[in-house]
Amino acid sequence: MSDLMTVMFALAVLVGAVGGAAVMTWWERRLLGIWQDRYGPNRLGPFGILQVAADMLKLLTKDDWVPPFSDKVVFIFAPTAIVMAMMLGFAVVPFAPELQIIDMNIGLLFFLGMTSLAVYSVLLGALASNNKYALLGGLRSAAQMVSYEVFMGLSLMGVVMLSGSFNLRVIVEAQSDGWYCISQFLGLFVFTIAGIAESHRLPFDLPEAEHELCAGFHTEYGGMKFGMFMLGEYLGLILISSMIVTLFFGGWLGPWLPPIVWFGLKTFIVICFFVLLRAAIPRPRYDQLMSMGWKIMLPLTLINLVVTGAVALWLADGLTVGGVG
Amino acid sequence: MLELILFYMAATIALVSTILALTRVNATHALIYLILSLLAVAVIFYLIGAPFAAVLEVVIYAGAIMVLFVFVIMMLNLGEKGDRREKKLLKPQVWVTPVILALILLVELVLVLSQSAPAETQGLISSKQVGMTLYGPYVLAVEIASMLLMAGLVGAYHLGRRYLEEGGGS
Numbered sequence: 001m002s003d004l005m006t007v008m009f010a011l012a013v014l015v016g017a018v019g020g021a022a023v024m025t026w027w028e029r030r031l032l033g034i035w036q037d038r039y040g041p042n043r044l045g046p047f048g049i050l051q052v053a054a055d056m057l058k059l060l061t062k063d064d065w066v067p068p069f070s071d072k073v074v075f076i077f078a079p080t081a082i083v084m085a086m087m088l089g090f091a092v093v094p095f096a097p098e099l100q101i102i103d104m105n106i107g108l109l110f111f112l113g114m115t116s117l118a119v120y121s122v123l124l125g126a127l128a129s130n131n132k133y134a135l136l137g138g139l140r141s142a143a144q145m146v147s148y149e150v151f152m153g154l155s156l157m158g159v160v161m162l163s164g165s166f167n168l169r170v171i172v173e174a175q176s177d178g179w180y181c182i183s184q185f186l187g188l189f190v191f192t193i194a195g196i197a198e199s200h201r202l203p204f205d206l207p208e209a210e211h212e213l214c215a216g217f218h219t220e221y222g223g224m225k226f227g228m229f230m231l232g233e234y235l236g237l238i239l240i241s242s243m244i245v246t247l248f249f250g251g252w253l254g255p256w257l258p259p260i261v262w263f264g265l266k267t268f269i270v271i272c273f274f275v276l277l278r279a280a281i282p283r284p285r286y287d288q289l290m291s292m293g294w295k296i297m298l299p300l301t302l303i304n305l306v307v308t309g310a311v312a313l314w315l316a317d318g319l320t321v322g323g324v325g
Numbered sequence: 326m327l328e329l330i331l332f333y334m335a336a337t338i339a340l341v342s343t344i345l346a347l348t349r350v351n352a353t354h355a356l357i358y359l360i361l362s363l364l365a366v367a368v369i370f371y372l373i374g375a376p377f378a379a380v381l382e383v384v385i386y387a388g389a390i391m392v393l394f395v396f397v398i399m400m401l402n403l404g405e406k407g408d409r410r411e412k413k414l415l416k417p418q419v420w421v422t423p424v425i426l427a428l429i430l431l432v433e434l435v436l437v438l439s440q441s442a443p444a445e446t447q448g449l450i451s452s453k454q455v456g457m458t459l460y461g462p463y464v465l466a467v468e469i470a471s472m473l474l475m476a477g478l479v480g481a482y483h484l485g486r487r488y489l490e491e492g493g494g495s
Contacts, residue, residue: 071351071353074353074354074357104376105376105449105451105452106376106377106380106452109377109380109381109384109452110380112380112384112388113380113383113384113387113388116383116384116387116388116389116392117383117387117388119388119392120360120392120395123392123395123396123399124353124357124395126399127353127395127398127399128353135399138399139396139399139400142392142393142395142396142399143396145392146389146392146393146396149388149389153384166452
C-alpha cells in the first residue's frame with residue numbers, strides 16, 4: 001500500500017473500531033436480553049439500535065466533573081491511556097492479505113506490549129480518585145492483570161513455535177493447512193481466559209465488582225471520562241477477539257467469500273461467544289481467580305509449551321519448521 | 326533525516342522525563358514520568374534497529390515491573406505525609422555529591438565517545454538473532470539469571486508461608 005492509502009486505512013480502522021465499540025454496547029445488551037429471556041433495549045429505531053445514539057448523547061452532555069480531592073491531572077489522563085493503548089493495538093491486526101496498517105516483524109509482541117500498557121489506565125484512575133473503593137479495585141486489577149499477563153504471553157508461544165514467526169501475517173498464512181485452534185487447543189483455552197481477565201470483563205470484572213466495590217476503579221468517574229473507560233473496555237474486547245481469530249482461527253483464511261468478510265465474520269462470532277460467557281458464568285471470588293491462574297493456567301501453559309516444543313523438534317528432522325534451527 | 330529528528334525527539338523526551346521523575350515529590354507522578362522515559366527509550370531502541378529489545382522494554386519494564394511499583398505505592402498509600410517527607414529529601418545540599426559523581430561520569434563518557442569510532446550498526450536485529458545469541462554464546466548467563474530468579478521465587482514463597490503458619494490471612 002502507498003503512504004496515503006495506509007493513512008486512509010488507519011483512519012478507517014480508527015473510525016470502524018470506535019463505531020464497532022459503540023454498536024457493541026447495544027448488541028451486547030440485546031444478546032444478554034435474549035439469553036436471559038427478556039427484550040433488552042428495543043424501543044429506539046429498528047431493533048433499538050438508536051439506543052447507541054441516545055447513550056452517547058447522554059454521556060457527552062453530562063457534567064464533566066473532577067472531584068476536588070483527586071489528583072486532577074492524573075485523573076483526567078487515566079481514561080485516555082486505555083483508549084490509546086487499545087487503538088495502537090489495532091495497528092498490527094491483519095484484516096486481509098493486503099489490509100494491515102503496519103506489517104511488523106514483532107507484531108505479536110507489539111500487541112502484548114499494548115495490552116500490558118492498558119493496565120495503567122485502571123491503576124492510575126484508581127490511584128488518582130483518592131477513594132477507598134477505587135483503590136481496592138485498582139489493587140485487584142494490578143494483581144489480576146500482572147498474573148494473567150504471564151500466561152497470556154506464554155500461551156501464544158506455541159503458535160510462535162509452530163509458525164516460526166512473531167509476524168501476524170506469517171502466522172495467518174502458516175494456518176492454511178490447519179488452524180491452530182486444533183493443534184494449540186490448550187493455548188487457545190488459556191489465551192481466551194487470560195484475554196477476558198486482561199480486558200477485565202465479566203465474569204472477571206473484579207476490579208469494578210459493583211456489589212462489593214460500588215464501581216471499583218471508576219467509582220469517581222462520570223460523563224465522558226467514564227465513557228472513555230467503557231470505550232476502552234469494548235475496544236479491548238474487539239481487539240482480543242480479532243487476535244484470537246488471527247492466531248487460532250486462521251484469520252482471513254476461508255473459501256468463497258472475500259478475506260475481509262471471513263475475518264469480520266469470525267471476529268463477530270468470537271465476540272458473541274464472549275457475551276455468552278458473560279451471560280452464563282458467575283463472577284469468581286478474588287482468591288479463586290488468583291489460585292485458578294497460578295495453579296491451573298500456568299501448569300497448563302507450560303505443558304502446552306513443552307509438548308509443542310517436542311513435536312516441533314520431532315517434525316524438524318523431516319520437515320523444515322521455521323522456528324527451529 | 327526523519328529518523329534523526331525522531332531520535333532526538335525521543336532522546337529529549339527520555340532525558341526530560343527522567344529528570345522530572347527524579348525531582349517529583351509525589352511518588353505517583355514520579356512513576357508516570359519514569360514510565361514515559363522507558364517508553365521513549367523503547368522508541369530509541371526501535372530506531373537504531375533493535376525492535377525486539379524495544380518491545381521487551383515495553384512489555385517487561387513499562388508493562389510489568391512498573392505496574393508492580395504502582396501496586397506497592399497503592400499499598401503504602403503515602404498521601405500528603407509522603408510528599409512532605411520527600412520534599413525534605415530533595416533539599417539542594419543533598420544533590421551535591423551525586424551531581425559531582427555524575428559530572429565525572431559525563432566527562433569520562435565524552436572522552437570515550439570522542440576517541441573511539443562510532444559503533445557500526447548492523448542493520449535490523451531480528452528476534453531470531455537475539456534468541457540464537459542468547460541461547461548460544463550467552464547460555465551460561467541465561468542459566469545463572471534463571472537460578473537467581475528461582476532463588477527469589479523460593480524466598481518469596483518461604484516468606485509467604487511463614488505468614489500463613491502464624492495464622493495471618495487465609
